[in-house]
Amino acid sequence: MKKTANQSADRCDLNRSDHRSYLSAMGIQTWELRQEFHGVVTDEIARGDDLPSQVTQNPDVANMDWSTLRKAVENCTRCDLASSRTQTVFGIGNSDAQWMVIGEGPGAEEDKVGEPFVGRAGRLLDNMLRAIGKQRDSVFIANVIKCRPPGNRDPKPEEVTACAGYLERQIKLVNPGLILALGRFAAQTLLKVDTPVGQLRGRVHHYGKIPLVVTYHPAYLLRSPERKAHAWDDLCLARACPAGEA
Numbered sequence: 001m002k003k004t005a006n007q008s009a010d011r012c013d014l015n016r017s018d019h020r021s022y023l024s025a026m027g028i029q030t031w032e033l034r035q036e037f038h039g040v041v042t043d044e045i046a047r048g049d050d051l052p053s054q055v056t057q058n059p060d061v062a063n064m065d066w067s068t069l070r071k072a073v074e075n076c077t078r079c080d081l082a083s084s085r086t087q088t089v090f091g092i093g094n095s096d097a098q099w100m101v102i103g104e105g106p107g108a109e110e111d112k113v114g115e116p117f118v119g120r121a122g123r124l125l126d127n128m129l130r131a132i133g134k135q136r137d138s139v140f141i142a143n144v145i146k147c148r149p150p151g152n153r154d155p156k157p158e159e160v161t162a163c164a165g166y167l168e169r170q171i172k173l174v175n176p177g178l179i180l181a182l183g184r185f186a187a188q189t190l191l192k193v194d195t196p197v198g199q200l201r202g203r204v205h206h207y208g209k210i211p212l213v214v215t216y217h218p219a220y221l222l223r224s225p226e227r228k229a230h231a232w233d234d235l236c237l238a239r240a241c242p243a244g245e246a
């Protein structure tokens with residue numbers, strides 16, 4: 001069933017004129033919805049009782065506050081990426097955010113600037129957040145790894161392991177009501193699966209007790225603009241979660 005941008009804007013319950021502007025910036029005019037969302041579709045298999053053992057918590061990181069954690073990341077030499085990085089990319093945003101946005105790792109621009117999601121992909125992410133009534137500084141944005149892999153390759157397992165405690169501590173400190181996982185690598189790492197993004201999106205997973213919604217990475221959406229409509233559905237699904245409305 002074909003929907004207009006205005007109809008889906010009503011479904012997300014935000015200002016219609018704002019949606020026209022931001023959806024236009026995302027490159028969305030009309031799109032095909034595979035189904036209506038009647039409530040929230042939940043993946044019960046991914047639910048855990050506590051914060052997950054999906055990442056290895058390093059004992060020396062487990063009790064760090066924000067300042068100590070940031071310094072630990074800045075000075076980290078736990079893997080070979082330390083020798084090739086310009087600087088680490090810790091994360092940015094509201095440390096008490098209701099939403100936590102997690103991507104894969106820094107690219108070339110992020111490595112130069114020291115901030116996640118800059119450049120064209122960052123601008124698209126900003127528009128995606130604005131489309132559901134959020135600002136960049138109202139969420140906390142982080143990556144699975146804190147250093148850029150050479151050539152923007154996928155991080156190696158040992159690199160993910162080296163950074164795992166940092167990300168887990170960030171999640172613990174933020175204590176978000178919802179996690180938005182951007183792209184294949186972030187989603188598969190957080191959920192500890194090898195399922196393609198196309199099969200992970202469209203339902204609510206859980207990282208421990210925290211609802212987690214998967215969508216496409218903004219860099220992928222720039223290469224495949226036909227997927228932006230699906231990303232919009234994912235954002236509406238995230239916002240439909242009780243924790244996502246705050």
